[in-house]
Amino acid sequence: MAGNSDPLTPRAKLAVTAGKAVAAASRAAGRGSGSVIGGRVALKLDPDLLARLAQHLDVTLVSATNGKTTTTRLIAEALKAAGPVVSNALGANMPAGITSALAGGSEARFGVIEVDEKYLAGVARDTDPKCIALLNLSRDQLDRAAETRMLAENWREGLAGSKAVIVANADDPLVVWAASSSPNVIWVAAGQMWKDDAWSCPSCGGVMQRPGDDWFCSECGFRRPTPSWALSGDHVLDPHGSAWPIHLQLPGRANKANAASSAAVAAVFGVPPQVALERMYQVQAVAGRYDVVQFEGRDLRLLLAKNPAGWLETFSLIDPPPTPVILSVNARGADGTDTSWLWDVDYTRLTGHPICVIGDRKLDLAVRLEVANQQFQVCENLDQAVQLCPPGRIEVIANYTAFQDLRRRVGN
Known part of the structure; x- marks a missing residue:
């Protein structure tokens, strides 16, 4: 555990109270959950509020183009085996929404936070995470998102030298390149169906060779790392080679991959794979998805x-x-x-x-x-x-x- 922090400063308490009041007013007016506007007001009053709210938590950040909301839910469910969890379960994943979510979790031990890809480096600076899960990077919102390699570069620079344990998808070359700047990485073979953003080497621009499930750059030698966790059919293989059955109500291969990454994160916090995967069965739908x-x-x-x-x-x-x-x-x-x-x-x-x-x-x-x-x-x-x-x-x-x-x- 990150250790009990000092109580919030008077300014921080005022910011939290004001944020909650604005959020409640927004809900009463029928304008959604109010978490974003409430968080914005709170951060205006105390720009350091996110860091203050995170300081007593063991924080996990989850970022990706696909699967971050579901994976955040699965990790939160698994970590409840070890203590109370606060999470931005509704998917408000920029700093204002994250601040709102943490403001509601004063009793929590763990924070499990979904983060928009473009904000990952900044949120990681503020929250001092113990673990960061990186699932994939692919093209998305073409009119305003940086192209995928630029996002990977932002991650790589933002996470360089991070003390966090990085749990990263070994099958996505962009994620591997981004995570490789970190000293402590756990590689998960989570798969990659969509490969059209990963035909050129993110390191040197050379052509990527992709025989079977493997990949490597024939020009600079950048290659798929050896995973210690893997999705294998309906099971997760742990670093000891044990196969644990995946218990999910959510459909599809992608959610089994999310469960594999989530089990690897849970293990960082001492929750065994069997316990983590059994707890994930509680998740029936995620913000209406799969309902x-x-x-x-x-x-x-x-x-x-x-x-x-x-x-x-x-x-x-x-x-x-x-x-x-x-x-x-x-x-x-x-x-x-x-x-x-x-x-x-x-x-x-x-x-x-x-x-x-x-x-x-x-x-x-x-x-x-x-x-x-x-x-x-x-x-x-x-x-x-x-x-x-x-x-x-x-x-x-x-x-x-x-x-x-x-x-x-x-x-x-």
């Missing part, structure tokens, strides 16, 4: 996929044809306004599924599906799309704000 809801006499499974890597993983877990699929894409601020990433997604994987298309950018998606030779119908809204589907299960896949729209419509 099955009844709507208009059908069972809708809500799936979030916000970039090509996410869509690829999601296609691998949907029920086989002829299960109907509804696709919804927006391009609002939180999504990124550039939808050219749609052309990076292999929609031929939906062949045989009846497809309905909704969302602000349904016509962009329709053009893409036309080129992929898919059978689809463009619909005005969710209600119309559902009416076109037969009774039974429907897979609904949406990007970020489209997913929030869906949850509001189905009352989830």
Whole structure:
């Protein structure tokens, strides 16, 4: 444990109180959870508040382009075996949202914090984490996010010499390059379905060779490190070679990979793999993702996929044809306004599924599906799309704000 800190300064207490009051007012006005605006107000009153709130916690940071919200939930569940946990479970993952989350956890021993990729270095400076989990880096929000190698470079520079234990995905060359500046890294073979951001060497720009599950640069010798933890089918292999069964209610290979990384993090804090993996079974859904809801006499499974890597993983877990699929894409601020990433997604994987298309950018998606030779119908809204589907299960896949729209419509 990080040791009991001094009580918060009067200024810090005032900042926390003011932040909570603003958050409560925002909720009362129906403007969401209020965590971001509350955190912003608190940080204005005390710019060092995040560091003060974190000083009595053993902190784990989780960052990635895909899977960080789910992995944060799984780690938090596992660490509850060792003591009380505070976490930004709702996914507000920039400094203001993180500050709000920690302000509510005065009794906690552990802080498990999801961090937006662009803010990782700064949050790591403020919170002095004991562990940092790095899952993947892939293209996302093309109009405003730095391209992936620049993000990897930010991580590499920001984490150089960090005292934290870095738990990193050995199968993602960008993550390996970013983590390699740190003295204490635990490598996890978590897999990488989406490889299109990792064909050139992040170290020298040379062409990456990718035989089987291995990878290496033939020009500079940068190569996949030997993992000490690995996902193997439905089991996690620990550093002693023991295989532990994965108990999850969440679907798909990607969540098993998230569980493998989470088990490695839990072990850093002394929670054994068997205990950690059994506790992860408690997680049924994450901020509405994977929920099955009844709507208009059908069972809708809500799936979030916000970039090509996410869509690829999601296609691998949907029920086989002829299960109907509804696709919804927006391009609002939180999504990124550039939808050219749609052309990076292999929609031929939906062949045989009846497809309905909704969302602000349904016509962009329709053009893409036309080129992929898919059978689809463009619909005005969710209600119309559902009416076109037969009774039974429907897979609904949406990007970020489209997913929030869906949850509001189905009352989830």
